């Protein structure tokens with residue numbers, strides 16, 4: 001059996017950020033501005049419709065949930 005060079009528990013790990021994912025996206029009512037809505041699958045937090053200022057690929061990554069990541 002080989003010995004671990006670094007014991008696993010001592011490895012520094014970044015705390016996992018819980019992210020909200022896109023629930024819906026489109027145009028805000030009456031305007032030309034894009035809107036987007038994120039929902040957290042962990043706690044159910046819902047941002048409601050907010051102005052979408054980010055790129056599609058950024059939106060796909062999700063947003064950190066303000067309720068799960070205090």
Ligand SMILES: [Zn+2]
Pocket residue numbers: 018040041042043044045065066067068069
């Ligand atoms: Zn959450």
